[in-house]
Amino acid sequence: MTPLSAEKRLAREGALDARARAHAGGAGAARQAAGHVLEAMNAARACGTVSAYLAIRSEIDAMPLMLALSGLRIPVALPVIVGRGQPLGFRLWTPGAPLDPGPFGTSVPRDGAEVEPDILIVPMLAFDARCHRLGYGGGFYDRTIARLRSRGPVHAFGLAYAGQQMPRLPVEATDMQLDAVVTENGVIRPEQLADEALPG
Numbered sequence: 114m115t116p117l118s119a120e121k122r123l124a125r126e127g128a129l130d131a132r133a134r135a136h137a138g139g140a141g142a143a144r145q146a147a148g149h150v151l152e153a154m155n156a157a158r159a160c161g162t163v164s165a166y167l168a169i170r171s172e173i174d175a176m177p178l179m180l181a182l183s184g185l186r187i188p189v190a191l192p193v194i195v196g197r198g199q200p201l202g203f204r205l206w207t208p209g210a211p212l213d214p215g216p217f218g219t220s221v222p223r224d225g226a227e228v229e230p231d232i233l234i235v236p237m238l239a240f241d242a243r244c245h246r247l248g249y250g251g252g253f254y255d256r257t258i259a260r261l262r263s264r265g266p267v268h269a270f271g272l273a274y275a276g277q278q279m280p281r282l283p284v285e286a287t288d289m290q291l292d293a294v295v296t297e298n299g300v301i302r303p304e305q306l307a308d309e310a311l312p313g
């Protein structure tokens with residue numbers, strides 16, 4: 114294990130605790146965040162298919178957003194684990210669509226068509242002011258964002274509780290920066306830190 118992955122593992126422990134505390138605050142945050150995602154999409158002129166997620170553990174619920182998008186006739190997709198070390202696949206979802214159990218407590222639409230999303234709504238353990246993200250460590254979203262960005266423009270918006278912000282996350286070369294992180298308090302765009310251009 115490299116020192117950086119050990120650092121990430123430590124950060125994950127603190128992040129799980131902070132997220133669980135934020136989650137105990139109730140369902141209002143998920144509804145507020147959903148409204149801010151729609152604002153962020155409008156501001157970025159982002160349109161097309163939106164991939165979201167079915168929350169596991171203490172992730173902020175994306176369902177209010179998914180229902181709002183469906184109501185606006187915007188196509189919604191859900192991630193599918195294709196294999197270890199592989200980018201995620203995506204299947205179309207509609208409210209009430211039958212689901213099959215997937216790995217790690219996830220659920221996937223049973224018979225949704227496979228699609229390529231234009232907008233990714235990304236769950237996480239933690240984020241920082243530069244919109245770097247810490248996930249569960251599978252590297253699934255990093256590989257997925259890298260692949261989609263290599264093919265064309267894609268918007269990657271993190272969705273999180275404001276309480277999931279951390280001072281500064283450890284960053285590996287493969288870690289993708291998000292275009293924004295949306296919380297119940299609004300939209301956070303990546304902050305350019307003064308020392309970012311310096312080596313080390």
Ligand SMILES: Nc1nc2c(c(=O)[nH]1)N(C=O)[C@@H](CNc1ccc(C(=O)N[C@@H](CCC(=O)O)C(=O)O)cc1)CN2
Pocket residue numbers: 166167168169172192193194201216217219236237248249250251252253254
């Ligand atoms: N709601 C949701 N759906 C999602 C993701 C996600 O983060 N959240 N994913 C984002 O990639 C993918 C699923 N990937 C996941 C990868 C690991 C774990 C997880 O719980 N890992 C365990 C370690 C398990 C093990 O190593 O055996 C852990 O963190 O304790 C969960 C989801 C696709 N769907």
Ligand SMILES: Nc1ncnc2c1ncn2[C@@H]1O[C@H](COP(=O)(O)OP(=O)(O)OP(=O)(O)O)[C@@H](O)[C@H]1O
Pocket residue numbers: 121246247248249250251252253254255256259285287288
């Ligand atoms: N595009 C990529 N190509 C090759 N390896 C990658 C890529 N992206 C990430 N990885 C590797 O995957 C492993 C896990 O990455 P990381 O710790 O960033 O996962 P994560 O972002 O927390 O997980 P997830 O995205 O699944 O929630 C790391 O060893 C990382 O180097």
